Amino acid sequence: MKTPIDFYWFSGTGNTLLAVNRMAEIFRKSGSEVFLHKIEKTKSEEISLDNIIGLAFPVAYQSTYPVVWNFINKLPKTGKETRIFMVDTLMAFSGGVVGPLRAILQKKGYRTIGAKEISMPNNFLPVKVNPDNNRKKVGKGLLAAEEYAHSILRGTSRWGRIPLLSDLIF
Ligand SMILES: Cc1cc2nc3c(=O)[nH]c(=O)nc-3n(C[C@H](O)[C@H](O)[C@H](O)COP(=O)(O)O)c2cc1C
Structure with missing residues (x-):
């Protein structure tokens, strides 16, 4: 039997939740059990370490919330x-x-199997939003989410990094 997936997510304006739902759909189609959990309602100490863990969140101020x-x-x-x-x-x-x-x-002992950043519209901008462009961007983002979910299932996903740059910004 496949290892179940606990997907912990936070979403401010809904984009991240769209990506999470699309990925969960792909995992479920492949026969995996997927449980979605709101980050703000979950105590980290109580999570299961036997399942695969997914973390999903928006970028804010070049970091996250x-x-x-x-x-x-x-x-x-x-x-x-x-x-x-x-x-x-x-x-x-x-x-x-x-x-x-x-x-x-990694310091806590986890095996980091994949990281993906998905481009989505900023729903918060007070400028004239172009709904057509936004729809296209969301569509492209969801295709990227699908492809990423497939790569996790295939075992080909990677957690890359740009060491110096990301450490400096952090
Ligand atoms: C307060 C705020 C800060 C943001 N900061 C960044 C940022 O630093 N870099 C970036 O690329 N996008 C930034 N964004 C855009 C969001 O990351 C993007 O719209 C994301 O998909 C929002 O996800 P959500 O709908 O799940 O909250 C910001 C959006 C908000 C509302």
């Missing part, structure tokens, strides 16, 4: 090489998330 960092910082250490992957959504540039997050998780 404190509620997400609090959740991550309080994740328990694991002696089981618990597999973990991340996905974030962003408008353009995250800088200080992917690399530092990998370092934190």
